[in-house]
Amino acid sequence: MNRENLISKWLDNNLNDQELEAFKNLEDYDDLITLSESVQAFKADDYNTSKELENVLSKLTPIGVEDKKQHPRHWLKPLMRVAAILAVCFSLYYYTTTIDTTITTEFAQKTTIELPDASSVSLNAKSFLTFNKKDWKQEREVELNGEAFFKVAKGSSFKVITKSGTVTVYGTQFNVKQRDNYFEVICYEGLVGVTHNAHETKLKPGDSFLIIDGKTIAKEKENRTNPSWLNNTSTFKSLPYKTVIAEFERQYNVDITLINIDSDQLFTGGFAHDNIDVAIKSITLPLHVTYSKSNHTIILKRE
Template identity: 70%
Template sequence: MERETLISKWLDNNLNDEELKAFKKLEDYDDLVKLDRNLKGFKAESFDPAVELESVLSSIRSKKQTSVHWLKPFMKIAAILAICFSLYYYTTTLDTTITTAFAQKTTIELPDNSSVSLNAKSLLIFNKKDWKKERDVELEGEAFFKVSKGSSFNVITKTGTVTVYGTQFNVKQRDTYFEVICYEGIVGVTYNSQLTKLKAGDSFLIIDGKLIVTEKENSATPSWLNNESQFKSLPYSEVLAEFERQYGVSIVAENIDENQLFTGSFSHKNIDIALKSITLPLHIKYSKTNNTITLKRD
């Protein structure tokens, strides 16, 4: 099979077993494969490297060739250029992904000047290219949003979707916990195909698949933005999980009812003070060994 056909079919991921063996025997096989590795995981919507290469090769074939040795390096350059152009188009469609580690917070500015503050151990994904058409973000974890006015803005989580047009709100989505608090404007929360609208001070809370009635929120912003976690009649297991995220530790609870409800708070600045805040009210003792904290009944 002709060399140019092999390269073209390789760029189009259309080689059969026999053709693949022939392609691997090409003298510039290693160079082409190195470039190909940089393109894995990308998808081009409007650019086809194989088509572009065929255009170049068609132009070459229309001219009289006087030397096979002259054609080989030209074909190599054409293939490399096609891959480079495709890489450019691929990268313009990439999603932007922001993550935070244990005990880390960060604030991101979106393309429309909306801002997102990410709490510890959270993930946010959005696409700059499609932003004017769809103001959509994907969230895993917890984040506080200040949304600029404009088209519909959607926060998509594994549990539910939050839709707004310009407001301030907090979304927290964990394994068995989903909470939305509206601080300004109106928020629409879609959960199990049902829409619930929240006004400033309203909350929407799901724990283990059950809707929990909550009190009116009087604060202007979530407490975690000020390095403090607050809880109102929440299972102790949620308190311990948040503590682990904020301090990057592992907590072992021995003979403790983690379903008991806890009301209180802890600081993100001092682990010893924070431990006392979540143990003393429940008469629980604690001990620390390296990065592990053990809790026991007093």
């Protein structure tokens, strides 16, 4: 049975079990269900067809008997009501099939989602990801602000668009981190192309692409099979201390103030995401920095 007949029988609640399964396998099944649910809120008032017809006929006057301007055509009202409902239905259908899907994480929150092609994305704290489900088969493309780890299913070109650059994927696993004045891509499997300032850099497993404050930073080969934050730990190798502080604030939802501390000094180390007291010691003891903590505020100070 073709698509139109399936939808027609569905609207009439007249699908058998086999036809119901075929209907559920339609490409726009989710959109049709969403549209149906939305339209329930726009149902017209109960309408007695026979009664309304009698009313219309009783009020119709042959042309020439009276000035037709004195008798408004009451049959227009129910017709306009139906037209209005149809307009709303088409508007809702267009809206629900073209709107982007956005996934957002808050402070100290992580989440993993599945994209329409079974690719998966893990979002780190304080990040958001946007994609269009309707256009996915024609264009596998997401917009990212924050940090995410991707496992991309094989298929057409897959792109991750950020404010700092575009990552083009050829079936792989990789991590993208785009924060204020910080842009990093690490390839863990397959091949990744990073376009920055109109220049593309190809990354193989273990390769990294890192730009901080507009400067390209060379990094050692990555030996891990996935980013540490997936295991609730943030690690850093010779990165500015301000980068460490910013990540700490995102993972623990705190505000940190530095006193007599150079935020550009390089730091190597890390901290866990499940114990703030242990974590704060992990980023202060190596630099001989003292700290005080009150509610959501932490002050780091060097005497």
